Amino acid sequence: MSHQASPPAPLPEGEGRKSGLLLPPLALYVHIPWCVRKCPYCDFNSHAAGAELPEEAYVDALLADLAADLPAAHGRELVSIFFGGGTPSLFSARAFERLLDGIGRHLSFARDIEITLEANPGTFEQEKFADYRRLGINRLSIGVQSFQNAQLQALGRIHDAGEAIRAAGMARRAGFDNFNLDLMHGLPGQDLAGALADLRQAIALEPTHLSWYQLTLEPNTLFWSQPPEIPEDDLLWDIQEAGQTLLAAEGFVQYETSAYARNGRRARHNLNYWTFGDFLGIGAGAHAKLSDPHGRIRRTWKTRQPRDYLAPERRFQAGERLLEADELPFEFMMNALRLTEGVPAGLFGERTGLPLAGIAAPCAAARAAGLLENDPQRLRPTARGQLFLNDLLQYFLP
Ligand SMILES: C[S@@+](CC[C@H](N)C(=O)[O-])C[C@H]1O[C@@H](n2cnc3c(N)ncnc32)[C@H](O)[C@@H]1O
Numbered sequence: 001m002s003h004q005a006s007p008p009a010p011l012p013e014g015e016g017r018k019s020g021l022l023l024p025p026l027a028l029y030v031h032i033p034w035c036v037r038k039c040p041y042c043d044f045n046s047h048a049a050g051a052e053l054p055e056e057a058y059v060d061a062l063l064a065d066l067a068a069d070l071p072a073a074h075g076r077e078l079v080s081i082f083f084g085g086g087t088p089s090l091f092s093a094r095a096f097e098r099l100l101d102g103i104g105r106h107l108s109f110a111r112d113i114e115i116t117l118e119a120n121p122g123t124f125e126q127e128k129f130a131d132y133r134r135l136g137i138n139r140l141s142i143g144v145q146s147f148q149n150a151q152l153q154a155l156g157r158i159h160d161a162g163e164a165i166r167a168a169g170m171a172r173r174a175g176f177d178n179f180n181l182d183l184m185h186g187l188p189g190q191d192l193a194g195a196l197a198d199l200r201q202a203i204a205l206e207p208t209h210l211s212w213y214q215l216t217l218e219p220n221t222l223f224w225s226q227p228p229e230i231p232e233d234d235l236l237w238d239i240q241e242a243g244q245t246l247l248a249a250e251g252f253v254q255y256e257t258s259a260y261a262r263n264g265r266r267a268r269h270n271l272n273y274w275t276f277g278d279f280l281g282i283g284a285g286a287h288a289k290l291s292d293p294h295g296r297i298r299r300t301w302k303t304r305q306p307r308d309y310l311a312p313e314r315r316f317q318a319g320e321r322l323l324e325a326d327e328l329p330f331e332f333m334m335n336a337l338r339l340t341e342g343v344p345a346g347l348f349g350e351r352t353g354l355p356l357a358g359i360a361a362p363c364a365a366a367r368a369a370g371l372l373e374n375d376p377q378r379l380r381p382t383a384r385g386q387l388f389l390n391d392l393l394q395y396f397l398p
């Protein structure tokens, strides 16, 4: 069944904005908020699972949540679905079957849709992953973090290096030819050799994509209140530089701050965020960004605590905010300028409805500062702009 959008109420146009925008591509983010155990560095909306996961009830809630959001799709097909967490791979194949069926009853899927599932190596079972693949899930993102057992222990991970290596093999045998590995660097006590050894081991597993994050100490985590000793800035710098050189030599093209793809297999779901596409978000704490045919863009967010999300009242949405026209340049740039190649200049108008001339002054200033490339056809950070992205973004603040 394809969904027919109900017509939105007429609205006065925001100042300086066009109506009748071509609506951006639409993706769907689905949040699964449970993990076997909470990692001490993680500030995602993830919670240690109790003895039993409320899998059925949660799938029911997700589908009811989606049904309530459908008008915002405006009849668009989905270009990507991302099951993120938490640890979605804690859920059975049956749960994803119900979910994908339910989603497919409401929304149509693009022919080449990317469907990604985040998986923790401590939750791999060959049969379950083969079933995931049969259901149409065609990309995995495996959270490895490191291949050194001592590091994995310090990070509170539920798996060791051997399990991470076996997980990649199982993914491949289950039919996943497109998978990402998440690795972190700048880990407690890590030296340059250790960081590069992790990268080499990851590369040896032949993923199509690597997400290589620098560990950050986030408020509201155990690492924030009891900080481990992490490498000094000089060493972090050396790790970053040597890692980038190694990845480039191995054919991994860096296309975003932390994202590297081989053979052009960039993450379409993330690219949709970075090119200021639209996305629905269902599940505890999920965020969404949605444009409407009147040129309005709004952000919404869902009830964060799984317990509240599952409550019988079914109050899924916790808040929403219409973006003001003067916020849009920053909102757009905050995403687009993470991309090493930037975006075509014309995308600014397509996605925001604002004239490019409106950001001529901040662009000129950022170019004069050597942070933005001098190419009128593209909005693209220079190497320096990539390094000092926050400085570059300051130019676009309201
Ligand atoms: C939601 S987790 C996804 C996978 C799964 N939950 C797991 O950990 O196996 C997303 C990724 O974000 C990264 N991450 C989480 N917290 C981080 C932090 N404080 N600093 C840097 N990267 C972090 C990790 O690499 C993690 O795999």
Ligand code: SF4
Pocket (backbone or CB within 6 Å): 034, 035, 037, 038, 039, 042, 043, 044, 046, 085, 086, 087, 120, 143
């Ligand atoms: S890093 Fe992954 S496994 Fe660890 S708590 Fe966060 S979401 Fe869960």
